[in-house]
Amino acid sequence: MMRRDFCDPGGAPTAQVDFAALRRKQEELAARVVLQDRLGPVRLVAGTDLSAGPYAPTVWASVVVFAWPGLELVDSASVVCEDPFPYRTGLLGFREVPPLVSAFERLSRWPDLAIVDGQGLAHPRRFGLACHLGLELDLPTIGCAKSRLVGEPGDPLGDTAGAAVPMLDAGERIGYVVRGRAGCKPLWVSPGHRVSAELALEWVRLLLGPYRLPIPQREAHRLANRARRGESPATRVNGP
DNA sequence: GCGACAG
DNA sequence: ATCTTGTCGC
Numbered sequence: 001m002m003r004r005d006f007c008d009p010g011g012a013p014t015a016q017v018d019f020a021a022l023r024r025k026q027e028e029l030a031a032r033v034v035l036q037d038r039l040g041p042v043r044l045v046a047g048t049d050l051s052a053g054p055y056a057p058t059v060w061a062s063v064v065v066f067a068w069p070g071l072e073l074v075d076s077a078s079v080v081c082e083d084p085f086p087y088r089t090g091l092l093g094f095r096e097v098p099p100l101v102s103a104f105e106r107l108s109r110w111p112d113l114a115i116v117d118g119q120g121l122a123h124p125r126r127f128g129l130a131c132h133l134g135l136e137l138d139l140p141t142i143g144c145a146k147s148r149l150v151g152e153p154g155d156p157l158g159d160t161a162g163a164a165v166p167m168l169d170a171g172e173r174i175g176y177v178v179r180g181r182a183g184c185k186p187l188w189v190s191p192g193h194r195v196s197a198e199l200a201l202e203w204v205r206l207l208l209g210p211y212r213l214p215i216p217q218r219e220a221h222r223l224a225n226r227a228r229r230g231e232s233p234a235t236r237v238n239g240p
Numbered sequence: 241g242c243g244a245c246a247g
Numbered sequence: 248a249t250c251t252t253g254t255c256g257c
Contacts, residue, residue: 050247054249087248089245096247118246128246149246183257188246247248 022091023125030127032135038194039113039140042068045207046111047216048103048133050096051224057083060234061099062224065111066216071207073219077106078227078234090124090149093132100133102237112140113195113203115217119143120200122167122174122190124150134193141192142200143175144217148188153177157186162205164189176201184212 045068051060058080065075079102085095096118119128120143130143151169163179167188175190175197189204191197207214213221226232 050248052247052248059248087247089247092247123246143246145246147246149244 017085019088019091022094026091026093026125026127026132029135030125030131033121033127033131033191034194035121035191035196036194037196037199042112042203044068044074044109044111044113045203045216046114047214047218047220048100048114049117049217049220049224050099051221051228052083053228059083059095059099060224060227061096061103062220062227062234063100063103063107063114064216064219064223065107065109066219071215075107075109076223077103078223078232079103079106079237080227080234081237092118092129093127096129097132097136099237101136102235104137104139106235114139114141114192115144115204115207115214116141116192117144117146117217117221119145119149119188120175120190120192121197122149122151122169122188126174128190128192130190130192138193140194142195142203143188143190143192144204144214145188145190146185146213148177150174159183161208164201164205173197178204180204180208180212180214181210187213 062078084098116130120130130141134141151167155165164176166173178187209215227234
């Protein structure tokens with residue numbers, strides 16, 4: 001069983017979770033995040049996502065692994081478990097990291113890089129989901145969110161696929177807003193762990209297909225949804 | 241008090 | 248995140 005050092009919300013019922021303490025925990029962990037390129041040759045690139053029902057206290061987490069270049073699907077894994085933690089803005093990692101780690105544990109091919117559905121550095125405490133998952137797995141990660149959390153674009157964004165402008169917050173460049181596809185709402189791309197902002201942008205551009213989302217992210221999303229609808233198998237795992 | 245607010 | 252039909256546009 002893989003170690004999960006940075007996820008324990010305290011084990012208390014949700015009504016008495018100490019949110020302030022978890023925010024402080026994020027501030028501590030943020031100091032450990034590596035924002036330089038510390039990764040080898042990328043031969044396998046993963047996409048990750050989580051799917052949840054409206055009321056069911058259950059979540060489905062999926063990871064897909066693609067060969068690079070070529071983007072052939074070489075591995076995937078899905079798990080289903082009790083929802084570990086209620087969604088709270090800024091605390092997404094405490095909800096999604098445990099199921100995602102369980103899904104990674106079921107992979108037979110370990111990726112060199114993962115695209116995560118959510119923010120990385122572009123977070124109030126510079127510790128978005130992609131940083132959290134990357135640190136937990138010691139895996140290079142990139143945050144690719146479908147909407148903004150913090151910061152403002154430094155310039156107007158063009159409508160061509162691949163167009164990008166820096167996102168600024170408190171005088172820092174926290175990532176980029178990126179047009180995944182012409183005519184679509186953009187993506188918010190930021191470093192997760194062991195990847196720089198520049199390389200994060202480069203990889204998201206390389207992985208863009210004819211859709212709004214990068215291919216691995218889109219496929220992870222589809223797989224998690226199929227798992228939730230019972231159309232694809234998912235391994236039942238225990239609580240966080 | 242008001243507005244913002246990843247998934 | 249999820250609930251949902253049709254509809255506008257390339």
